[in-house]
Amino acid sequence: MKKFAVLMLIMFTAVLAACSASDTVEEVTAVSENLPVAESAVTAVPRRGMGMGNGMGPGSGMMARHMATVPAEYAGLTNPIPADEESLARGAETYANLCATCHGDGGMGDGPAGASLDPAPAPIAHTSQMLGDDYLFWRISEGGAMEPFNSAMIAWKGSLDEEARWDVINYVRALGSGQVTPGQRMGGAMFDPAAEAEKQAEMLAAAVDRGVITQAEADVFTAVHTELDAVMAGQRGQMRGGMADMQAEMLAELVADGRITQAQADQFNDIHDRLLEAGLMQ
Ligand code: HEC
Structure with a gap:
């Protein structure tokens, strides 16, 4: 190790x-x-x-954001929750309620509330395929109100427990790999x-x-x-x-x-x- x-x-x-x-x-x-x-x-x-x-x-500044160092508190964490049907179902619900408004039903960063944001919501169905568990968990926990992000991404650690954060990571990855069908509430493209x-x-x-x-x-x-x-x-x-x-x-x-x-x-x-x-x- x-x-x-x-x-x-x-x-x-x-x-x-x-x-x-x-x-x-x-x-x-x-x-x-x-x-x-x-x-x-x-x-x-x-x-x-x-x-x-x-x-x-x-x-878009995306590259600079992806170069950020994962803080020690989060670095090396791996998802303890298997991406089984139950986890994906829980993740889907969280995603539809809290994330799709900015990130879009398909996770491509094109939800209605994200349209005016700068930086724009990330196309997480896609980027989550390439980013580590620890990076994703950190970003969902701490949000974007800090260097180098300075974004409207919300810190969820106060409202989503750890399991819920891992479930939504499973769901977002599944969205990007085509394993689940996107919801139909907010509109937006699918990762293709x-x-x-x-x-x-x-x-x-x-x-x-x-x-x-x-x-x-x-x-x-x-x-x-x-x-x-x-x-x-x-x-x-x-x-x-x-x-x-x-x-x-x-x-x-x-x-x-x-x-x-x-x-x-x-x-x-x-x-x-x-x-x-x-x-x-x-
Ligand atoms: C108010 C709009 C908004 C909501 C709601 C929101 N996000 Fe975000 N999110 C953003 C923005 C803007 C970014 C891009 C800037 C950044 O990385 O901070 C982002 C970035 C991210 C990233 C980093 C992706 C990358 O490629 O670096 C992840 C992961 C993420 N969001 C997950 C979520 C999840 C999961 C939820 C729901 C629990 C959610 N977001 C809800 C606006 C939002």
């Missing part, structure tokens, strides 16, 4: 460095490559937000992986148009991204950490498994950074 904590720390530091100064990226990649891969510690952690749904686009893929394709086309990347690079990006999604889907539910970005770790795993080459992983990182720099992706 200790080893895992150290690994997370290294990854997190590496990612922070990568985000604050692009000229250190190569150095950071080198560090990541030397990390011991796999062991039992490989865990899926969020990619740097690649979706571009509501509240996720350039300028096909629509997300289409948005990504549009973003890449724009990047090619603007000369940020070549068509061949767009193809590599899509191929590697598909593999990353598969890894994440397989590890859902074992995620820990806020936005300690283990993208490098997952890429290393894919290389080790022979699903992509090291060259493709390097290229993916390079393309990813250029898309970020060009403001095409957060």
Whole structure:
């Protein structure tokens, strides 16, 4: 466990460095490559937000929010409540009563009370697929009235007991994975992986148009991204950490498994950074 904590720390530091100064990226990649891969510690952690749904686009500040460090009080917590039918039913009720008004029935951040909020409600059906239990539990408990969030997200720890908070996390994740059908009270879109893929394709086309990347690079990006999604889907539910970005770790795993080459992983990182720099992706 200790080893895992150290690994997370290294990854997190590496990612922070990568985000604050692009000229250190190569150095950071080198560090990541030397990390011991796999062991039992490989865990899926969020990619740097690649979706571009509501509240996720350039300028939304979503990336900065996801980089926030989970406070010690919450760090490492995992959901003790199995996502069984009872838990999902309890979560659905809480969600419909307290969350859908801002986050929308489908959890895509488009509820009626959220329309005028800045920052906008997060598309939690989507982001919860990529964020750790501890991050989600922290955010639902403490809300957004603090740095770096400064948002209207409500602190629920006074009104929802711990079980209720875990139930709603189970429900929101189930919304995003299509395991449950959204309610019909507030309106709003459903998380739709096909629509997300289409948005990504549009973003890449724009990047090619603007000369940020070549068509061949767009193809590599899509191929590697598909593999990353598969890894994440397989590890859902074992995620820990806020936005300690283990993208490098997952890429290393894919290389080790022979699903992509090291060259493709390097290229993916390079393309990813250029898309970020060009403001095409957060
Ligand atoms: C008054 C509107 C409002 C209500 C009601 C609300 N939220 Fe939020 N929520 C927000 C806003 C705005 C954000 C985005 C800014 C932020 O991260 O603080 C957010 C962010 C979040 C996040 C962080 C997601 C991420 O991607 O970082 C989670 C988790 C969350 N809300 C869960 C809930 C749950 C569960 C409920 C119901 C128990 C709920 N919210 C009710 C406005 C609301």
